[in-house]
Amino acid sequence: MEDMTREKHESLKFYNYLCQKIGSEEVVKIRRLALVIHDIGQSNNTITSGSKGEGLDLKGSDLDVMFIDPYIKVYELETEVCVFDSHRLSFIMNTDETQSSFTQLYLLTHYQNHELTFGNFGGLLNLLEMNHLRYVLSSEQYKQLCMSHRFASYLPKKVHGPCISCDNDKYDYAWCLKCDAWICQAKPWIRRPRTAWPSPELILKIISCGVLFVPIGCKGSINENIEWRISFSVSEKNLIFSFSHTQLLCYAMLKILLKEVLDKHEDLKGLLCSYFIKTLMFWISEETNPNLWRPDNIIPCFMACLKRLIYCVRYSILSHYFIPENNLFLLRFNTDNKEKIITLLTSLYRQGINCFASSETLQDFRIQSNESTESLISRNSRLLQQIIPIFHTIRMIFEPDQVLRLLYTFLHSSRTGTSRVLFALQISEVYMVVADKNQYPNSPGNKHRYVSYKNELNNLVIGLNADAISGLLKLASFFYVHKSYEASLNMISYTLQKCTDEKIDISCFIYEKTFNPIQKHVLNLMKKEKLSAIMKSLIIKSCRFQKDSSIIPQELQLDVSERYTFFHPLPFAHFLSFLCYYHLHDISSCRQSLQRLQQAQKTSIIFIPNCLNTVIMCGIAHQLMGDTYSARTAFQEAARHDENHFSTASLRLTSLI
Structure with missing residues (x-):
């Protein structure tokens, strides 16, 4: 009994430490909500995926963003196509010649019988290849089209699997196609035997998501360039969201072990990837009693996950979670690297949680777990320290027509205090973007100029809630553009008075990752304040001006003639x-x-x-x-x-x- 109590105490200490280093339940919720709201605010059908989309912000993690192509729709069978959409091309899945989890996409017969001009789809004509007397959509050509036309020319970019990477590998973008129905290959997943996870309600939600197709073929296939991988990214995101916090932390620990310990061995780097870890966690979660995933049991839970990983590598078996016929570890290892990775994983397993001693993220467990972290850093300081990188990440372009979508979702779907705060911050951010857009660029007459002036002013006033400084400066810039120089100077003077030592610069924080003593003291004094009040009074963001902004000084118009920019x-x-x-x-x-x-x-x-x-x-x-x-x-x-x-x-x- 004493040993069991000691093990639980050790697990609880480790759990609390992980919450400090990786993120508490509250932090994870804020990260997820911020990115979901960000996706709603995009003009494209956007899905943030990967670690950050799941609520984690680990060292070296990039931002994975998926865009669903609005001009193409995929069906499993031709009989499912009831209406021919003049605005979208339809393709049919063909898995007769592909490995499981891959498909070819044939152009709907309806189009085969017409001259292939396609009107608005002329650019897609070059993506078709002939296969068995039918037109098939080339994944390779599609990816190249995305790379050449869907990125600004000034962005450095490269192909990374099905994605296009840019900005020093910090961002991965993937354009994908969607099938609204749940496909046949994955239907056995719905009713297969399981303990209690995922719940029937979650299964129904996942089925309703359909599936995606990303532009990459099966490596080594003779038809690799015309094959598409079936992606369950949205379903996987929903599954991760259903994890208990203990499950999520175990998942994060496996990812950290992979990236910060295993991948340090050059000959093993890349053999195991995050997707394998995610798949492993799904199988374990499905087979395990959910009551075992408790904070006071986190160390045994993690060790069981690591033991299962060793087993999978030893026997070269890790079934795809939705399509088990696809063994992800088939031919993955050779004799030498397999033996080495098993030896290394076994050694790490024997060390228990000391296996993180060489990990950059978790190496100080023994030191910090013996200290009272609550006394070292206030809750607000810890909260901001962990969520600021997400707010920095999501400062991307918003289209003015997405304001109504954000407001509608805010009014109809925002049920918690946290979501209302995050929606309010995002809506304020968007209104500052809207203020950049001249609503009547070529309209003559005093009336239109007056209406434009009032609209811009109103939008900027709403935008004042986004942070402590940038909204005020954009308002000052607005007065300058309208030649109200005294009003602009008054606004600038008021703004400069707010530029004090306790302010937290979000653009520099990603490099420093810490607060100065004054910032910590002020945050501690504001411990009863809500997140919205803290953000509005302490956070400083760069002044962002959109392309061809109508409220930027004429002297800086050249800087926004091609793209948005920051000051x-x-x-x-x-x-x-x-x-x-x-x-x-x-x-x-x-x-x-x-x-x-x-x-x-x-x-x-x-x-x-x-x-x-x-x-x-x-x-x-x-x-x-x-x-x-x-x-x-x-x-x-x-x-x-x-x-x-x-x-x-x-x-x-x-x-x-």
């Missing part, structure tokens, strides 16, 4: 102040603002894109003051650090010659 709040405030004084012919105040801008430039991190814009703003200010030499020096410095040509530095240099 660091403090230097942007000083530059905006400089511009106001410049137009008010107050040269003395101009020089003071320029000095403050230069001081902000010296303290900026030059390799962050929005800090490159700080150097460019210095150059523009010097240029306006007639100091061409200093302007050229600033543009040259920015261009030297702008390897990917994100900024306008080179273009502005050319204009000075």
Whole structure:
């Protein structure tokens, strides 16, 4: 009995430690909700998947985003096609010549009997190949089309499996096709014997999701370039969401063990992947009594998962969760690497939780678990430290027409306090984007200008709730564009008063991952405040302006002529102040603002894109003051650090010659 009590105590300590390092239930819920709301706010049918979409934010994890192609629909059988959609092409699955979990996609016979012009689908015509006297959709050509036309030319990109990766492998994008029905190959999954997980309600929900198809064929197949992999990503996400927190932490630990311990061995790197870990967890969860997944039993649960992984590798068997005929470990290992990985996994198993001693994420367990982490860091500090990276990640482009969708979902589906807070933050963010869009760009007349002015002003006021600073500065920029220089200066002065030491810069936080003593103290004083109040009063975001923004100073229009861009709040405030004084012919105040801008430039991190814009703003200010030499020096410095040509530095240099 004493041994059992000691084991439970050890498990509880480890569980609490994991909540600090990986995320508590509350943190995971916020991460998930933030990304789900972000997906709702996209103009495309967007699904955030992968570790971050599941609520985890582990070291080295990228953001996986799936876009469902609106122009193509897949059916299992031709008889399922009741109506011919003039806006979408229909394809039929053909699995006669493919391995399980793969399919070919044949063009619907209806189209075969017509001249292949397709109207709006002309671009898709080049993706078809002839196979057995029928047109089949090429996965390889489809992926190339996505790469060439669906990414801005300035983004570095490469093919990574079925995905297109960019931005230093931080993001994986996959365009996929959808079948709304649950396919035959996976129907045995619905009624196979299981304990209590997944529940009948969850099974029904998963069936309603249908399946996806991603553009990659079975490796080594003679028809690899025209095959598509059947993807259950949405279903898998729902299954992960149903995990208890203990299950999720065991899943995270296996991923950490894989990435931070096993993959350090170069000859084993890539042999096991996250998808295998996920599949393993599904099988174990289905066969296990849900009551075993408790915080005071987390160590035995994890060890059982690790033992099952060793078994799967030893016997080269890991069945696909939805289509068990597909053995994911078939021909995966050779004699040498199989023996080595079994030896390594067995050694780790014998060490118990000490197997994480060489892990970067969990190596300090023995030290921190003996300390009172609650006394070292307040709940708010820990909460923000773990969720800020997600809020930084999701600051992507929103389309104005998605505001109504967000509002509708907020009003009809938001039932918890946390979801209402996150919806409010996201809606405020979107309204700031909407404010960038001139609703009447070519409309003459005072009435249209007045309506546009009022709409932009109203949107910006709603956007003030997104954070502590950037909304105020965009409002100041709005007044500047409308030549209300005094109003703009008053807004800038008020904003600068709020730029105090306790503010948390979200753009730099991803590099620092910690808070200074003042920030910790203020967060501790605000321990009874709601998340929305903390975000609004303490968080600083970069000022983001959309492409062809109507509220950015004319002097910076060049920077948004091709793409959206970011400006660091403090230097942007000083530059905006400089511009106001410049137009008010107050040269003395101009020089003071320029000095403050230069001081902000010296303290900026030059390799962050929005800090490159700080150097460019210095150059523009010097240029306006007639100091061409200093302007050229600033543009040259920015261009030297702008390897990917994100900024306008080179273009502005050319204009000075």
